[in-house]
Amino acid sequence: MSTRVPQERRRRRPTRSGVLLSEDLIVETALRLIGEHGPEALSVRRLGAALGCDPTALYRYFHGTDDLVLAIADRIIGDAMAGFVPGADWVVSLREMALRVRAGYLAHPRAAAMAAHRVTGRKSEIQAVETGIGLLLSAGFEPAAAARLYLAFIDTVLSHAATDAAFLALPLQQRQADHRAWSNVYQDLDPVAYPALTAVRPALPGMADSSFEEAVDLLLEALAARAPTR
Amino acid sequence: MSTRVPQERRRRRPTRSGVLLSEDLIVETALRLIGEHGPEALSVRRLGAALGCDPTALYRYFHGTDDLVLAIADRIIGDAMAGFVPGADWVVSLREMALRVRAGYLAHPRAAAMAAHRVTGRKSEIQAVETGIGLLLSAGFEPAAAARLYLAFIDTVLSHAATDAAFLALPLQQRQADHRAWSNVYQDLDPVAYPALTAVRPALPGMADSSFEEAVDLLLEALAARAPTR
DNA sequence: ACATTGGGTCAACCCTGTTGACGTAAGGCG
DNA sequence: CGCCTTACGTCAACAGGGTTGACCCAATGT
Numbered sequence: 346m347s348t349r350v351p352q353e354r355r356r357r358r359p360t361r362s363g364v365l366l367s368e369d370l371i372v373e374t375a376l377r378l379i380g381e382h383g384p385e386a387l388s389v390r391r392l393g394a395a396l397g398c399d400p401t402a403l404y405r406y407f408h409g410t411d412d413l414v415l416a417i418a419d420r421i422i423g424d425a426m427a428g429f430v431p432g433a434d435w436v437v438s439l440r441e442m443a444l445r446v447r448a449g450y451l452a453h454p455r456a457a458a459m460a461a462h463r464v465t466g467r468k469s470e471i472q473a474v475e476t477g478i479g480l481l482l483s484a485g486f487e488p489a490a491a492a493r494l495y496l497a498f499i500d501t502v503l504s505h506a507a508t509d510a511a512f513l514a515l516p517l518q519q520r521q522a523d524h525r526a527w528s529n530v531y532q533d534l535d536p537v538a539y540p541a542l543t544a545v546r547p548a549l550p551g552m553a554d555s556s557f558e559e560a561v562d563l564l565l566e567a568l569a570a571r572a573p574t575r
Numbered sequence: 576m577s578t579r580v581p582q583e584r585r586r587r588r589p590t591r592s593g594v595l596l597s598e599d600l601i602v603e604t605a606l607r608l609i610g611e612h613g614p615e616a617l618s619v620r621r622l623g624a625a626l627g628c629d630p631t632a633l634y635r636y637f638h639g640t641d642d643l644v645l646a647i648a649d650r651i652i653g654d655a656m657a658g659f660v661p662g663a664d665w666v667v668s669l670r671e672m673a674l675r676v677r678a679g680y681l682a683h684p685r686a687a688a689m690a691a692h693r694v695t696g697r698k699s700e701i702q703a704v705e706t707g708i709g710l711l712l713s714a715g716f717e718p719a720a721a722a723r724l725y726l727a728f729i730d731t732v733l734s735h736a737a738t739d740a741a742f743l744a745l746p747l748q749q750r751q752a753d754h755r756a757w758s759n760v761y762q763d764l765d766p767v768a769y770p771a772l773t774a775v776r777p778a779l780p781g782m783a784d785s786s787f788e789e790a791v792d793l794l795l796e797a798l799a800a801r802a803p804t805r
Numbered sequence: 806a807c808a809t810t811g812g813g814t815c816a817a818c819c820c821t822g823t824t825g826a827c828g829t830a831a832g833g834c835g
Numbered sequence: 836c837g838c839c840t841t842a843c844g845t846c847a848a849c850a851g852g853g854t855t856g857a858c859c860c861a862a863t864g865t
Contacts, residue, residue, distance in 0.1 A: 356831050356842045366844085389822060399845050401823080410822065411749050462741040463749075464783070466756030471769070474761075479771035491771075492778035497789040504734030511692040531701070539701070541709035541721075548722035559727040560794070567793035570800065586811040586862050596813085619853060629814050631854080640853070807865085814858080821852065827845080835838085 362397030368406050371396065372420050375413065379456045384514065387459075415467065418460035423469030425449025426476075435480040436565050442477060443502045443561045450506040454513035461507035474499075485573035494568060501564055505557045512555075524553045592627030598636050601626065602646050606683055614685030614744045647683065648690035652699045655679025665710040666795050669728065672707060673791045677736040684743035691737035704729075715803035724798060731794055735787045742785075754783045 359365055374395050378386050389410065393400030407413040425445045431438040450457035464470070477499060481491035512520065528550050536543040589595055604625050608616050619640065623630030637643040655675050661668040680687035707729060711721035742750065758780050766773040 358830060358843070360844065388820080390820085401846080402844050404823075405843055411752070462738050462745075464753040464756045466760040471761070471764070471772070475769045475772050478775055482771055482774060488775040489778045492775040492782065493786070493789060494793075496782055497786040497793060500735065500738065500786045501731055501790045504738040505730065507738065508692055508730065508734040531704075534701070539705045541712055542701075542705050544712060545708055545718040545722040548719045552722065552726055556723070556727040556730045559723060560731045563724075563727060563794055563797040564790070566800065567797040570796065584811075588812070588861060590813065618851085620851080631815085632813050634854075635812055809863085809865100811860105811862080813860090816855105816857090818855080819853095822850095824847105824849085826847090829842105829844085831840100831842080833838105833840085835836100 360396070360398035360402065364397045366396065366398060366402060366406065368416065371403060371406055371413070372416050375417055376420070376453055376456055379417075379459075380453060384455045384459050414460050415463055415465045417456055418463050419465040419467035419469045421449050421453055421457060421460065422446070422465070422473055424452075426469060426473050429476070431476055431480055435484045436569055438480050439477065439498065439568075440561060440565060442473070442480075443498075444558075446473075446499075446502055447506040447509065447557055450510040451513060454510040457507060457510035458514045461503055461510065481568075484568075486571075494571075498564060498568065501560065505555075505560055509555050509557060524550075527552045590626070590628035590632065594627045596626065596628060596632060596636065598646065601633060601636055601643070602650055605643065605647055606650070606686075609683055609685055613747065614688075615746050617685055644686055644689045645693075647686040648693075649697070649699075651679050651683050651686060654682075656699055656703055659706075661706055661710055665714045666799055668710050669707065669798075670791060670795060672703070673728075673732045674788075676732055677739065677787055680736040680740040681743060684740040687740035688737065688744040691733065691740060711798075714798075716801075724801075728794060728798065731790065735785075735790055739785050739787060757782045 357366060364370075371392070375387055375392055378392060378395055389403055390400045393403060396402075403413070407416065425448060426442075429441065429445060432441075450461065474495070477495045478491050481495050482488070484491075486494060512523070531542060531549045531552075532546060534542055542549070584597075587596060594600075601622070605617055605622055608622060608625055619633055620630045623633060626632075633643070637646065655678060659672070659675060662671075680691065704725070707725045708721050711725050712718070714721075716724060742753070745753075761772060761779045761782075762776065764772055772779070
């Protein structure tokens with residue numbers, strides 16, 4: 346059966362329960378499933394049940410689970426970047442890209458946690474890469490450097506966003522436990538054995554907060570310092 | 576059956592094939608399995624087969640897969656930071672910390688991918704934080720800044736390492752698909768619609784490689800630029 | 806030597822992704 | 836209008852996964 350997935354579908358007919366399937370509907374239902382019942386709620390069988398169709402009908406739309414995950418990831422990217430237009434200042438524009446991507450991930454933390462590390466090779470991702478590399482080219486970087494630095498930038502943004510999303514995807518209990526670790530464990534340390542931690546102790550409770558913006562700003566500072574033109 | 580896991584075991588007896596089980600032996604065998612036959616080789620059943628025991632015997636030692644993974648992760652952290660002593664140059668030392676953490680993760684990608692986003696609050700982690708913040712204090716940063724910047728640094732390192740590990744943890748097929756995405760999809764784009772991508776096209780196949788070191792170097796450049804003292 | 810019980814084994818359950826065969830109805834075409 | 840093709844929804848089946856409860860033997864403390 347080789348699971349060919351044609352792009353135009355003319356012959357679709359309602360499922361047993363009357364639903365008209367479509368790639369968009371499947372992706373949206375998957376996002377809803379994950380958002381409501383956690384990442385482990387996403388399985389071909391459960392998705393089929395939620396859609397009111399036979400699980401294997403999904404193979405007419407996606408080559409397999411992996412293909413579906415990539416579609417979900419691309420959807421998140423697309424939603425996050427919708428309506429974004431780069432401005433005159435490339436540093437400001439890259440910063441907004443970073444914040445948008447992170448916001449998109451945080452909007453679907455559980456889906457992001459499973460899709461964040463993939464290369465979708467789909468429409469929304471291609472558009473985002475085009476935009477980002479274009480910004481670095483406009484900053485005067487050589488093509489090879491622009492590609493390399495964009496990769497470092499976007500990987501950092503995506504990795505950080507994935508970490509934040511993964512944290513949000515944790516059960517409330519474990520999240521609180523992480524906060525408590527910084528508040529309790531790190532407050533009761535032997536000053537002799539841990540002089541540095543003792544010196545910065547008042548700042549430690551904030552360690553549970555995200556460092557996303559600080560990291561992005563540091564990275565953009567370094568990029569600006571390396572840029573041929575301002 | 577509640578899978579109680581006692582700490583002292585006095586009554587163990589050899590398995591059917593003559594092996595004496597132990598927590599250490601199980602963790603080591605799991606790491607060996609992953610190293611030899613790829614990340615997807617780790618399953619309770621396969622691990623049992625590799626140990627020459629019934630798969631369910633492992634439940635006498637770990638509450639479940641998750642518990643086993645945490646035990647593995649603990650071992651990885653300890654191994655990665657073993658013997659590390661910070662040197663005189665704080666930039667060089669932070670860089671080595673970053674590389675060590677990443678190397679530890681990459682050595683056991685699947686375990687790292689499953690446990691990367693958790694806060695252990697244990698001895699090794701505390702020691703690492705102490706070392707890192709101490710390095711930033713020695714660079715002349717104020718305590719509050721040192722804590723904040725260390726967090727940005729280590730979060731970036733851990734996130735990136737987790738991303739790289741997650742990629743290695745993918746089944747071979749999906750990894751190759753990611754490579755192909757950069758080699759194929761991004762090579763056949765409309766030059767009018769995607770001018771930036773067209774301009775950097777020769778550099779695109781390298782996009783599948785890790786940007787870890789580039790990102791760390793950029794971050795360290797920014798930190799050095801902000802440091803009160805050289 | 807005996808009673809206790811830790812721990813290795815086995816069978817079973819329900820989950821998962823994926824496949825190949827099957828049939829029905831939708832759409833193109835005469 | 837009605838036939839023919841075939842897209843696509845359905846079904847049954849397979850291999851593999853984690854996990855559980857019952858079983859029972861032997862290692863240990865007395």
